[in-house]
Amino acid sequence: MTSTSFMRTLRRCLSAAMLLVAAAVAQAQGLPSWNDGAAKQAILKFVADVTTPGAPTFVPPAERIAVFDNDGTLWIEQPIYVQFAFALDRVKALAPKHPEWKTTPPFDAILKGDMKAFAASGEKGLMQVMAATHAGMTTEQFADTVAQWLAKARHPRFQRPYEELVYQPMLELLAYLREHGFKTFIVSGGGVEFMRVFTEKVYGIPPEQVVGSTGQLAFKMGSDGKPVLLKLAQIDLVDDHAGKPVGIQRFIGRRPILAFGNSDGDQQMLEWTAAGAGPRFMGLVHHTDAEREYAYDRASHIGRLDKALDEAKARGWTVVDMKQDWNKVFPIDK
């Protein structure tokens, strides 16, 4: 290294030190959207425990794997899952090319806006809609469609793009963990090809750290001599309930030391995380705030939190009371 490049490195380091000053100021405020309380204290204690060199609770950075559910944990999932809102809009957008849908269940119900009739079509109806809207195109075409939809779609109550309806306290937690050497992953029942369109921009989580439900793909040589991957209708992994630990093992191959969810679909992921040796953090977001967001748990069809809530209480897992623990819900909130 020449003395010139040495000085350049030194200057860069000084700039980096200045940035660290700024970061330290931000950090001194801790997790600003979290009220002081048991949940915030549990997070701070856990991070201190695993990052203090020499402590018996220290965990090397490579093993600081943190996994987060997406729907209802990082962003809004009411009144319907965002990906399902996308699927319904796609059915409407594709309807002109499928005149037969006007008289074919479950598409006819969606086109008439009769959600009760659609609900009556059950899982079979849902699978037909997913196949019609999530398969039969290349992975790149699908990603483009999702990106275009996200740019235009608005949440029915908040009239905001879905990407703005993420939880500010969880964004802070993701950043806080990464500052402390954690690698943050999403482990969600949502489709992996759907989520990867926005996770890097919105959460700072790159595509390769997104675990989700997956469908079969077929490699085909295009007519222009360029290969494509076609999305098929067959499901490969439903990354929910017991599928979450399976997804973690298959994609990450290392047991997390921190897991955050919000529903019974996250129970096995939290159990799998809890069963490892050494310090562990298991957290659940409890939606208790009908005014700023929604209030739902044991009786909800979407994001039902019942058995996992009982287990959390019995085992001392951290339950975040949205109303009490968060002084801000969305980044746009004052």
Next chain:
Amino acid sequence: MTSTSFMRTLRRCLSAAMLLVAAAVAQAQGLPSWNDGAAKQAILKFVADVTTPGAPTFVPPAERIAVFDNDGTLWIEQPIYVQFAFALDRVKALAPKHPEWKTTPPFDAILKGDMKAFAASGEKGLMQVMAATHAGMTTEQFADTVAQWLAKARHPRFQRPYEELVYQPMLELLAYLREHGFKTFIVSGGGVEFMRVFTEKVYGIPPEQVVGSTGQLAFKMGSDGKPVLLKLAQIDLVDDHAGKPVGIQRFIGRRPILAFGNSDGDQQMLEWTAAGAGPRFMGLVHHTDAEREYAYDRASHIGRLDKALDEAKARGWTVVDMKQDWNKVFPIDK
């Protein structure tokens, strides 16, 4: 940030600058086990192209995804795949618990050392052996078994542990790419649960960056109240040939800009990599060195390199001639 911690940061930066001096010296030597030639020059040019800020060929670090086949690209695959050697040894180790194997094909052939008879059992026989040795235990039990085997097993010709029979020039290339902001992945036909036991120690590639063939897993609550993941015999993904781009999309979700393989099983991975926009690097290790390692290509049953070699020549991909391009094969070589 206090002035004390500012000074601490500054001191750390100065140490970091010193380390950079050392790294620069090492780097000035380039890739020491690579002889000067077209292959080495192509690597150096590609890395310079994608890392030069402001250049039209510049690629942001987040998109510097590099994928490597394992068997025959990073470590030895002759005279049989290492994982297959493991499976054969496991059949012998488990035989006392399976007295029926003495008279049951294909196990009887393996126990008698009659590899011709075993080969005659074809893919069905291979699947039976894989099911008997790779399924029916927890993921942790399997990983322990692999680790114990790797510690004791020796390569039949070199009489060395397999973990020492990795290619020194490729270790240097992995490190060189990571120094330049690349994220290095393995994308191999080998089993993901097998490879993850050693990839971090041997290649510096963590479990979450290993893509491989996967089998089904079942989440079960253990009798001690702790959940386990059981390895099942059903195959989930064969991460070879057209399965490689599928594995890349499913696990990484981003198209690589560099891909290295050594056989026809890597052809589609290289085609998928080549089809992206911007600078690309496609490489093949050609085993041409019977003296220091092995010489094989178009006629080999293991690691056959035929169609991919033709395509590489036609499209100007980099073909590494082991004998000509590497002045050292294994780390233990003088």
